[in-house]
Amino acid sequence: MSAAMDTESTYSGYSHYSGHSKKAHRQGRDRHKSPRSKDGSRSEKSVTIQTPPAEPLLGNDASRAEEGQDDNWGETTTAITGTSEHSISQEDIARISKDLEDSVGLDCKRYLGLTVAAVLGLLVFLTPIAFILLPQILWRDDLEPCGTVCEGLFISVAFKLLILLIGTWALFFRQPKADLPRVFVFRVFLLVLIFLFVFSYWLFYGVRILDSKDTNYQGIVQYAVSLVDALLFIHYLAIVLLELRQLQPMFAVKVVRSTDGESRYYSLGHLSIQRAALVVLENYYRDFTVYNPALLTASKSRAAKHMAGLKVYNVDGNNASGQSRAMIAAAARRRDSSHNELYYEEADHERRVRKRRARLVVAVEEAFTHIKRLQAEEQQKAPGEMMDPREAAQAIFPSMARALQKYLRTTRQQQYHSMESILQHLSFCITNNMTPKAFLERYLNPGPTLQYDRDRWFSKQWTLVSEEAVTSGLQDGVVFVLKCLDFSLVVNVKKIPFIKLSEEFIDPKSHKFVLRLQSETSV
Amino acid sequence: LLSFPFQQRIEIHKLRQGDNLILGFSIGGGIDQDPTQNPFSEDKTDKGIYVTRVTEGGPAQVAGLQIGDKIMQVNGWDMTMVTHDQARKRLTKRNEEVVRLLVTRQSLQKAVQQSMMS
DSSP: OHHHHHHHSOOOTTTHHHHTTTTOOTTOBOOOOOOOOTTSOOOOOOOOOOOOOSSOTTTTOOSGGGTTTTTOTTSBOOSSOOSTTHHHHHHHHHHHHHHHHHHHHHHHHHHHHHHHHHHHHHHHHHHHHHHHHHHHHHSGGGSOOOOHHHHHHHHHHHHHHHHHHHHHHHHHOSOOOOOOSSOOHHHHHHHHHHHHHHHHHHHHIIIIIITTTOOOHHHHHHHHHHHHHHHHHHHHHHHIIIIITTTSOOEEEEEEETTTOOEEEEEEOSOBHHHHHHHHHHHHHHHSBOOOGGGGHHHHHHHHHHHHHOOOOOSSSOOHHHHHHHHHHHHHHSOOOHHHHHHHHHHHHHHHHHHHHHHHHHHHHHHHHHHHHHHHHHHHHSTTOOOOHHHHHHHHHHHHHHHHHHHHHHTTOGGGOOHHHHHHHHHHHHHTTOOHHHHHHHHHSOOBGGGSOGGGOSOOOOEEEESSOTTSBOOTTOEEEEEOSSOEEEEEEEEOOOOOOOOOOOOGGGGOOOOOBOOEEEO | OOOOTTEEEEEEEOEEETTEEEOSEEEEOOTTBOGGGOSSOSSTTOOOEEEEEEOTTSHHHHHTOOTTOEEEEETTEEOTTOOHHHHHHHHTOTTOSEEEEEEEOHHHHHHHHHHHHO
16 A cells, blocks of 8 residues: 555655655645554655755654654654654653652762762871871970871872772772762771771871870871771772672673563673663663664554453453453454454555555665765865765765665664654765765664654663662562653563583594505505 | 525516517506505505415416515515616616516415424
8 A cells, every 4th residue: 555655656766856846845844744553554655855954853742742753854843742642742751750850869978978078088088197286386496306107108198098089089980980879888887887987097086196195106107007098998998899899790681671572681690670670671771672662563453452452341341360361262262363453454554664664775875886976076076175074975865865775664663763863874974985875874773762762662661670679689589670651671580500610631642643544566 | 595485586577568578467556556455465554565466377477486475675675675667667667688586475374383393
């Protein structure tokens, strides 16, 4: 059906300008939209390919109700949504409000933690300096003179503090990349440890040195040096606990997306559940293909048909379990050819996709050779003057836009690529001298979520659902779920087996062979 | 000059066939060969040259060479410690028409041993 409609709309090479003079007004807002049917099959509209206007096509859409309808570039769209996409707009509003109210609460918590840590750090850093300076300030005259050993210790303190400063900066002063639901146990433990430690040092100092006004300055300076040494060791402990312990892989974690079953395995070390969830999510954005609700409509329609096939009337009134059993039995007995339908539909779709892909590849290759020709001509005319890639992109875009749009429609990716983004990508490819295949790599297969615009992600706010406490460590058999609004990731943890490796020694002489011949010669 | 009683001297006159001089037998063995495959030797570590085939009516058969004979010398050249190829070359020298072999035979050995024991 859509193939038939394809042939109606006129496109052949560059002649698109000629056929649509009445539609070719730049500001034309076409108010007529054919209604979309629920299962996603779209009636083909005739599309005008105009020279793209300067402003991005989607920039002026205030409401998010456009989700399913911005696939007609060239035909600037209206703001009124069609019928089936209505539910998405509601969800979007809910999502936006949820985003707003959550972000305020979490920020407070994050900043509180940061300020506590910063204050403590500053206090800790200034303590040794205070230890050394206070006697000088308070009872300078009584102090013993500082000999060479003592002065040598000053240098030691200075450098150790510098090293401590650099180490702390390297380890702790990083942009927090995530908000975790519970506190980070090891960090809290370390902060408490440092606090107790410094507190006890101050206590000792206050009682034994300040009160009694000890005159042995060298002893005081050595005390300060011992504090700095101990702080360096705590820093070492921090490195081991926070960074090194989880490096050795102990668990293989399987992540499955609930909507389409896409799965990946990751190797993790000893981590708490929340940190493991963080690692999984970071990898999700890079490894999993982007969540595309349009791809699920086929299975949803099949499921709906299964459900609608049988109508159960409850005559007696209260036999609930018997009802479901009866339904299952009836469904099994029904001679249902949905498997046949699925097979032919999938085969058909596959063929259609391949045909459109072939057309697309040819169109893009022709467009790119056209650019090369243009470039060659330009070089002959005015040597040294390069064509602006943006202009080149705009020049060849109309010739491949049609094929690209059809391909994206067939693979249901059209809402992920706006015309402006395609033009940008095209000029990027031209600038970097890429081949047509490199240009097409982005469109032929759905890529990871990171590749697309943030508005299309469908997955920004995550919830961790777990039976065990999220600060407890990973164990074999732990299952937790990362939910976002539209889908969820089910994570299953398995322990990497204990490997027993034994050795077998092979004598190198056993690899030496003597070739024994047995010939017979007649003389 | 001790002559070993269980050795025999055989004189073969080569036959001309076209461009070649042939003796009419085949040899096997040599220090570069596998002695365990030798069906004629009693001692399976013996790497000497053995006669593996004698063509019917050829000069070797006429001279009395038998299958299973071990060739000890050819025209005075030792054949007990030679490679297979060296043995072939010593037997097929182009300018020699007559080769005098010193062979030993198991049946000969057994006969002598029996006579010595009795």
